[in-house]
Amino acid sequence: MAAIIQTNGLCKQYGKILRVKDLDLSVPEGAVYGFLGPNGAGKSTTLKMILGLAKPTAGSITVFEKTVNSKNRMSILKNVGSLIESPSYYGHLSGHENLQIICTLKSVPEKEIERVLQIVRLEKQKDKKVSQYSLGMKQRLGLACALLGSPKLLILDEPTNGLDPAGIQEMRELICSLPKEYGMTVLVSSHLLSEIDQMATNVGIISKGELIFQSSLAALHQKSSRRIAIRTLDNARAASVLQEQGIGVEMQQNYLLLPELDDPELARHTMRLFERNVQIVRIEQREKSLEDIFLELTGRAVSL
Numbered sequence: 001m002a003a004i005i006q007t008n009g010l011c012k013q014y015g016k017i018l019r020v021k022d023l024d025l026s027v028p029e030g031a032v033y034g035f036l037g038p039n040g041a042g043k044s045t046t047l048k049m050i051l052g053l054a055k056p057t058a059g060s061i062t063v064f065e066k067t068v069n070s071k072n073r074m075s076i077l078k079n080v081g082s083l084i085e086s087p088s089y090y091g092h093l094s095g096h097e098n099l100q101i102i103c104t105l106k107s108v109p110e111k112e113i114e115r116v117l118q119i120v121r122l123e124k125q126k127d128k129k130v131s132q133y134s135l136g137m138k139q140r141l142g143l144a145c146a147l148l149g150s151p152k153l154l155i156l157d158e159p160t161n162g163l164d165p166a167g168i169q170e171m172r173e174l175i176c177s178l179p180k181e182y183g184m185t186v187l188v189s190s191h192l193l194s195e196i197d198q199m200a201t202n203v204g205i206i207s208k209g210e211l212i213f214q215s216s217l218a219a220l221h222q223k224s225s226r227r228i229a230i231r232t233l234d235n236a237r238a239a240s241v242l243q244e245q246g247i248g249v250e251m252q253q254n255y256l257l258l259p260e261l262d263d264p265e266l267a268r269h270t271m272r273l274f275e276r277n278v279q280i281v282r283i284e285q286r287e288k289s290l291e292d293i294f295l296e297l298t299g300r301a302v303s304l
């Protein structure tokens with residue numbers, strides 16, 4: 001599948017510190033690419049560089065298979081919709097009037113307004129002044145602005161920030177529907193693992209400016225394998241007996257963690273331990289959650 005966005009060795013330095021380090025981001029066509037990372041990891045900085053709002057210190061950015069430079073930037077970005085930080089509107093004007101202004105700026109025919117209002121489900125509130133909009137309505141208006149001109153690529157920076165649970169759910173469903181219904185590719189950032197888990201097809205995890213994981217969501221899930229936890233009265237001896245059998249063992253607190261074993265295999269190994277006078281006091285099944293994986297990868301607890 002072709003990459004709609006590809007960055008190579010992308011870096012951004014602020015002061016003396018490299019905030020984005022050698023990023024090779026690859027966003028496949030038709031994906032909802034979840035760009036996940038703790039606060040301050042470098043998500044916004046990366047998205048701003050892709051959108052030409054911040055100048056890379058090093059590296060290159062390819063969008064729609066064209067390497068972006070100062071000459072072609074405008075023509076490439078014309079096909080990209082974005083929602084970065086809280087958008088500002090004319091509060092004394094209605095949602096519809098604000099969209100009319102964006103149409104003029106983007107040279108998009110005004111007949112598109114009804115279509116985008118429908119997509120973001122704001123048709124009924126279109127004549128209300130934006131100053132009377134809720135935060136969720138303002139975010140949806142921001143998305144409507146981004147959708148004007150039918151861009152093939154949407155870049156959204158934490159679009160659910162500050163929304164209530166119902167607003168979050170609505171925004172999430174909306175984003176999920178865009179590739180299938182409108183043939184778009186979406187790059188969306190979040191610090192919420194659960195959110196990315198629910199809407200992304202692909203995931204890139206950034207920590208301290210470095211991309212530490214990039215693959216399909218399914219591949220991330222595959223890492224959340226099940227394991228067997230055993231506790232014995234002599235874990236050191238138990239570990240050496242199991243290792244003799246070729247079983248990889250990891251010590252964790254008072255437990256030995258083993259890979260997932262089927263019942264006959266587990267029975268065989270417990271019998272072996274028994275024969276070698278190792279007394280087993282607990283056998284449990286453990287599931288490594290996505291949160292554990294995120295923590296392992298980033299060294300930071302995840303927000304849920």
Ligand SMILES: Nc1ncnc2c1ncn2[C@@H]1O[C@H](COP(=O)(O)OP(=O)(O)OP(=O)(O)O)[C@@H](O)[C@H]1O
Pocket residue numbers: 014015019037038039040041042043044045046191
């Ligand atoms: N214009 C700037 N000048 C100096 N430092 C900056 C600038 N913009 C961002 N930074 C720093 O770069 C780092 C990455 O910030 P960035 O906003 O990209 O993180 P983020 O992953 O989007 O996090 P958040 O979700 O908190 O916005 C932070 O340490 C931030 O303080």
